[in-house]
Amino acid sequence: MNIFRTLHRSILMLFAVVVISIVTLVHFSVSKIVAEQSRAQQRSYSPALKLIVEQLMQPLHISETLAEAQELKNLMSQPQGKEAEIFAMLARLHDEFNLNFFIASEINRMQYNSQGRKIELSEEKVNWYFRYKEQPENAMADIGQWQNPQFYIDLKIYDQNNNFLGVFGVGKSLVGFTEVFNQYKEEYGYDFIFVDQNKDITLTSDVELLVKGTTFKNLADLPWFQSLSEEQQASSLNNLLLDIDGQAALIAELNIQPFDWTLYIITPLESRQTEISRGFIISVVTLLGVIFGLFLLIYNLLYYFKKDMQKIKQIDILTELSNRSNMTLKFEELMYEKQSVSLVLIDLDNFKPINETHGRKAGDIVLRQIAQMLQREVRSTDFLGRWGGEEFILLMPDTGPHEAVEICQGLCKKLSSMTITTGSTSIQMTASFGVSFTAVSRTMSEVIAAADDALFTAKRDGRNVVRMQLIKSD
Incomplete structure (x- = not known):
């Protein structure tokens, strides 16, 4: 309005x-x-x-x-x-x-x-x-x-x-x-x-x-x-x-x-x-x-x-990052240009208790500050967006899976060491990272599925870690 x-x-x-x-x-x-x-x-x-x-x-x-x-x-x-x-x-x-x-x-x-x-x-x-x-x-x-x-x-x-x-x-x-x-x-x-x-x-x-x-x-x-x-x-x-x-x-x-x-x-x-x-x-x-x-x-x-x-x-109002539809368009553009890409799903660990304990306003502050930190730390060639809820997505063009894992480990460490202040309360957060990769043209759902499997493994292995799942060749 x-x-x-x-x-x-x-x-x-x-x-x-x-x-x-x-x-x-x-x-x-x-x-x-x-x-x-x-x-x-x-x-x-x-x-x-x-x-x-x-x-x-x-x-x-x-x-x-x-x-x-x-x-x-x-x-x-x-x-x-x-x-x-x-x-x-x-x-x-x-x-x-x-x-x-x-x-x-x-x-x-x-x-x-x-x-x-x-x-x-x-x-x-x-x-x-x-x-x-x-x-x-x-x-x-x-x-x-x-x-x-x-x-x-x-x-x-x-x-x-x-x-x-x-x-x-x-x-x-x-x-x-x-x-x-x-x-x-x-x-x-x-x-x-x-x-x-x-x-x-x-x-x-x-x-x-x-x-x-x-x-x-x-x-x-x-x-x-x-x-x-x-x-x-x-x-x-x-x-x-x-x-x-x-x-x-x-x-x-x-x-x-x-x-x-x-x-x-x-x-x-x-x-x-x-x-x-x-x-x-x-x-x-x-x-x-x-x-x-x-x-x-x-x-x-x-x-x-x-x-x-x-x-x-195309922008997520809360975090001012690209939203799901915009990130989908960027992925399709990369596939059209025949670029290889590492796709990373980033899910905040134990986020729901923050909303329940400190309120949704505090949860919004956490999302915004983490989004700002990730945006500062990712490379200028990467694309960062909010995938939904407490989950972010990162597209890393021309980046192999092992290089992507190494970069994400650095992001994981910086996120766990940051202190988020919401009024009079200080909050420590961690996140789990799921990495997938494609060197050929594929649908986004196929690459997301592999990243989601890697993210599930990271949660199962205790959270605050980076895991990779490559797509099996047909």
């Missing part, structure tokens, strides 16, 4: 899920368009945010952390005669973080970098240092080294008395930026443009707009920006729809506060529409697939319960 009740509840639950799924499909089909638009917008932001975090913010956090190191401040406060230590520290940082590091010392007017070079701090050679020194900001992002452009983060360093010691900086090659830009542009079709507070283009996915020589290109130089009104140029460009090179495009604007930079993400609408349409179709097909899967699940559930019912019919 429990199985049928579970089946009934499961079918009702699945039916409810199917109905809800169909209703959801209608709602989801409408809302998916809006969701895909938001998703497409998010996908355009996600690569940009990843770029900002991995390529810009990471060097900033590293430099800010290292700028507080006492070792750095000690070297910058007394750099005289410590150039070897300065270069060693910078080289160690380069190896650890895979970034370029430098120190510009105000005290001895020298710049040291992690490549082992030093430059005299003069306005002719290092004009950025003197320009930055006069600015109020303590942190600045900049592009430098025009032959091999680098993204730099410069931090002013002060001693405990707030005396200016110089600048500590981190540099990252722009080659990494352009590779990531190209990857996202090929995958999503987006263009990225980073501009500083002066609208100079510092980083971009458009190679034509990259820094050339010592000259930055400005946002005002771009044709699409020139087509905007003065009011639009002065305000935010976020979500502005433009015609760029004959194609409609949407602009998203993000402010990168630590550097006072602005990121513009230019998204061609054609690629976005294709992406939304593709996502919509996929979602509808997916939901239809889910509904179809639920119907398959119902079918398989019915098949499972049918199979489970068949299994229950």
Whole structure:
């Protein structure tokens, strides 16, 4: 009854899920368009945010952390005669973080970098240092080294008395930026443009707009920006729809506060529409697939319960071993496959007095524990079942009678040494074993008869022993 009740509840639950799924499909089909638009917008932001975090913010956090190191401040406060230590520290940082590091010392007017070079701090050679020194900001992002452009983060360093010691900086090659830009542009079709507070283009996915020589290109130089009104140029460009090179495009604007930079993400609408349409179709097909899967699940559930019912019919409920009918089928299968088999009948000795003395509940506990022990001890290739009452049956394929007797003697010994606890009572049990064997196809009743004769002999010989009876050849 429990199985049928579970089946009934499961079918009702699945039916409810199917109905809800169909209703959801209608709602989801409408809302998916809006969701895909938001998703497409998010996908355009996600690569940009990843770029900002991995390529810009990471060097900033590293430099800010290292700028507080006492070792750095000690070297910058007394750099005289410590150039070897300065270069060693910078080289160690380069190896650890895979970034370029430098120190510009105000005290001895020298710049040291992690490549082992030093430059005299003069306005002719290092004009950025003197320009930055006069600015109020303590942190600045900049592009430098025009032959091999680098993204730099410069931090002013002060001693405990707030005396200016110089600048500590981190540099990252722009080659990494352009590779990531190209990857996202090929995958999503987006263009990225980073501009500083002066609208100079510092980083971009458009190679034509990259820094050339010592000259930055400005946002005002771009044709699409020139087509905007003065009011639009002065305000935010976020979500502005433009015609760029004959194609409609949407602009998203993000402010990168630590550097006072602005990121513009230019998204061609054609690629976005294709992406939304593709996502919509996929979602509808997916939901239809889910509904179809639920119907398959119902079918398989019915098949499972049918199979489970068949299994229950073949299992002894008390011991959870195969019952008599199932063991008969297994024996017939072995005969069909022309396998030799040793058949063993195991009968518990003096079992009825246990029911009379301790009750049937105690007798059931004894049967269950002995069944569990036998199941643990028999080989994985053997088949154990309950033949009826206190009698078990064991089928041992491809096992000769003498080998079967030896195995059964071990089982007999383990069974007699086990203690069965039924509440507050401990019970010792023994069993008698009757072994028969057939190497040719025979009926089960014929082999059982021989095993039964062997079992009778075991009982007559005092119980708790193993006896064998071979079938006489015709």
